[in-house]
Amino acid sequence: MKRLLGALLFFLAFVSVSPANAVTIYYQPTPYPMTQTKAGTHVVSGWFNNSFNQTLAWDDVLQIGGWSDYYTSPLKFDVTGLPSGVTGAYLYLYALPSGSANPSQVSMYRVSSSWDPSTVGWANFPSVDAGYYWPVSTAVNTFRGYTITGWYTDWKNNTHANNGVILWPYNNDGTQRFDKFVSSKSTDDGKRPILRLDFTPSIQLKSPLPGNHAWLVTTEVGGWDCKGDWYDKAHDGSNYFSVDFSWRNVADSGATIYGSTSNIPVLAAAGGKVIIPSDSGPTFPNGNYVVIDHDYDGNPNTGITTRYLHLKNTPAVISGQMVLQGDQIGVMGTTGQIWNSSKGIWEATSTGVHLHFGARYNDSGASTISELTRVLMDGWILKSFQTECLNNDWNRYYRSLNRAY
Numbered sequence: 001m002k003r004l005l006g007a008l009l010f011f012l013a014f015v016s017v018s019p020a021n022a023v024t025i026y027y028q029p030t031p032y033p034m035t036q037t038k039a040g041t042h043v044v045s046g047w048f049n050n051s052f053n054q055t056l057a058w059d060d061v062l063q064i065g066g067w068s069d070y071y072t073s074p075l076k077f078d079v080t081g082l083p084s085g086v087t088g089a090y091l092y093l094y095a096l097p098s099g100s101a102n103p104s105q106v107s108m109y110r111v112s113s114s115w116d117p118s119t120v121g122w123a124n125f126p127s128v129d130a131g132y133y134w135p136v137s138t139a140v141n142t143f144r145g146y147t148i149t150g151w152y153t154d155w156k157n158n159t160h161a162n163n164g165v166i167l168w169p170y171n172n173d174g175t176q177r178f179d180k181f182v183s184s185k186s187t188d189d190g191k192r193p194i195l196r197l198d199f200t201p202s203i204q205l206k207s208p209l210p211g212n213h214a215w216l217v218t219t220e221v222g223g224w225d226c227k228g229d230w231y232d233k234a235h236d237g238s239n240y241f242s243v244d245f246s247w248r249n250v251a252d253s254g255a256t257i258y259g260s261t262s263n264i265p266v267l268a269a270a271g272g273k274v275i276i277p278s279d280s281g282p283t284f285p286n287g288n289y290v291v292i293d294h295d296y297d298g299n300p301n302t303g304i305t306t307r308y309l310h311l312k313n314t315p316a317v318i319s320g321q322m323v324l325q326g327d328q329i330g331v332m333g334t335t336g337q338i339w340n341s342s343k344g345i346w347e348a349t350s351t352g353v354h355l356h357f358g359a360r361y362n363d364s365g366a367s368t369i370s371e372l373t374r375v376l377m378d379g380w381i382l383k384s385f386q387t388e389c390l391n392n393d394w395n396r397y398y399r400s401l402n403r404a405y
Helices: 149-157
Strands: 023-027 043-045 063-064 071-077 088-096 106-111 130-134 142-147 167-171 177-182 194-199 204-205 213-218 242-251 266-267 272-275 289-291 304-311 328-331 336-341 343-346 354-361 375-377 396-399
Touching: 063 106, 063 167, 088 149, 167 177, 272 304, 289 328, 304 328
Parallel strands: 204 375
Antiparallel strands: 023 194, 043 071, 063 071, 063 177, 071 167, 088 142, 088 177, 088 194, 106 130, 106 167, 213 242, 213 396, 242 354, 266 328, 272 289, 289 304, 304 354, 336 343
16 A cells, blocks of 8 residues: 555644744654664664563564563664754654553663663663653553653753663562553554654745645755665765655546656745856766756755756746745756766666655755755655565555645
């Protein structure tokens, strides 16, 4: 079944907006690539105890508590590219029935030492330096929220290394029931761990592809995908905040279904002033491409710009032209070449019809730029445009809220 996130996971895409333009977003990452030690994994979690399972078990649940032994669960989000300057950060875990009648109380500690998910366990228990506990809760089959604003801020400010948190039974006397929560590895992606983040966005965009459709994402911010078998450096460094959208789409009832040979419109994600760079053209690495300057001064070195690469033909706009959100600027394509001097041939930089879409601030898309971590597109932060695989093929689609064509 295709993952139509823009249409189905409304809870996670939901953005509440205050008069001051502050927003609340829910970031629920996929666990892909599905390897604990892979650098591209967005979140890793598991459980171990002091008895029969002393090394980390990474399955579909987290376990805390116990009677004559102790179950504890470490969890770590990759916070690179997540919003900076938040006013609130909360960890949400989906509580499952535990099969025990005894009430429980959960403690959470900030981990102060690095840990390797392939080796962590009771024998090399991570050290901690701060902690909280929460009142007893018997709520199950629902999310429980835990405040981590200070810790998250320290991680983002690099005043404390991000080693994640560890959940621990508060009554450390062997009398507690088990608490069970859905883990990051669960196949039920509506119940995986969530970060709730409150912040003021730097800009609010809409998808660069036609509305009334959901579009497949094949490469994420940062260059990874769910297959985990390769890494695209064109989505890192100054291009970190960039996403590949495939031509593959699911249309709303009655809308046109675009194919790989269709002239799929590429749209302005927000209003601005068009820049056609001097290296735009089919024999340059980016192919035919357009930059839109969203502070309207025509200078890519100031403010936020968006980039639309590998267009099929010469762009449908010209330098200096003012566009509105939803205006067509070109057609999705697969242009772009680079000269391989060792082989003496031109090689394609795009191997299939797609749109490489990116955002920059002061002409850099580096992962550390605060303004880019707070870009919203159709209510999602850019890091939320992630991939998911089924039968070794991408299957995560995001619904566009831009103009319908």
